[in-house]
Amino acid sequence: MAQMNWTTDAVRDGPVCEREFSLQRQGHSIPGVVWHPAQTSAAVPLVLLGHGGSGHKRSAKMLRMGKILAGEYGWWAAAIDGPVHGARGGVNDAADPTYAQMWQRAGVVQDMLDDWRSALDALCALPEIDETRVGYWGVSMGTMFGIPLVASEPRIRAAVLGKAGMRGSSVRRSGIDAHFKAHAPKVAIPLLFTMQWDDERFDRDGQLELFDLLPSKDKRLHAYPGPHSQDGPEAFEVTAAFLHGHLR
Numbered sequence: 001m002a003q004m005n006w007t008t009d010a011v012r013d014g015p016v017c018e019r020e021f022s023l024q025r026q027g028h029s030i031p032g033v034v035w036h037p038a039q040t041s042a043a044v045p046l047v048l049l050g051h052g053g054s055g056h057k058r059s060a061k062m063l064r065m066g067k068i069l070a071g072e073y074g075w076w077a078a079a080i081d082g083p084v085h086g087a088r089g090g091v092n093d094a095a096d097p098t099y100a101q102m103w104q105r106a107g108v109v110q111d112m113l114d115d116w117r118s119a120l121d122a123l124c125a126l127p128e129i130d131e132t133r134v135g136y137w138g139v140s141m142g143t144m145f146g147i148p149l150v151a152s153e154p155r156i157r158a159a160v161l162g163k164a165g166m167r168g169s170s171v172r173r174s175g176i177d178a179h180f181k182a183h184a185p186k187v188a189i190p191l192l193f194t195m196q197w198d199d200e201r202f203d204r205d206g207q208l209e210l211f212d213l214l215p216s217k218d219k220r221l222h223a224y225p226g227p228h229s230q231d232g233p234e235a236f237e238v239t240a241a242f243l244h245g246h247l248r
Helices: 060-072 097-104 108-124 141-152 169-174 177-186 204-213 235-247
Strands: 004-006 011-013 016-025 028-037 044-050 076-080 129-138 156-162 191-196 219-224
Touching (some): 044 141, 060 076, 108 129, 108 141, 129 235, 141 156, 141 177, 156 235, 177 204, 219 235
Parallel strands (some): 044 076, 044 129
Antiparallel strands (some): 011 016, 028 076
16 A cells, blocks of 8 residues: 655644645655544545646645535545646646647556545545545546546545536547546446536536436436536535535
8 A cells, every 4th residue: 555645734724624645656656635624533534536627636626625524524535636737747727738648648547546546545544534434526627537436446435526528629638538438337326417507628418428327326417507617606515515415
């Protein structure tokens, strides 16, 4: 199992502590961050947070979800930088050619899955984590890597996915539809799928097609008006509450 090394001291903001870590896997570093309650008396659920393309482990959406989960629910949340993002490259624009090149690299999806598994192994070894109550939250690129992950990782019991589909400019750039076709039919856990009705990166019909591919008996679809980068006014709280209902 990869050894977790804490790279910063815990920084407290009210009831929430934030701390960065790194893992070594097959010669490369996996940079990550956790949010956790300042005080806990028993092992609690863990939610993995997958950031979007051009984001990073501490982007605004990761911070918001991490603080909801740790501050309001008393859980742990963790995010890692995706390939060429954050401390692994610094891409901050999906139009950056480096982002398109990332998707052309052989094995990029499998490598990210293995990184997530290494992080999950290390996190579940902590006494504060209840490894029987693990969730996943990730939209856009977080779903592009997330669907293969939740389809193949039995420790993940519920997931929030979305802002991704079978057609659109992001699919043409990444070729992710092949991975969706292979893995989406294996996702049987409870899930909430969120989409932007006017998404310019993933076609509306293609998002609905992906939703149909997911065979979960407990699945919900939340659609909000607006382009890819927007979120519904209550989207973060609603998706957090969904995970809370299944992992508490």
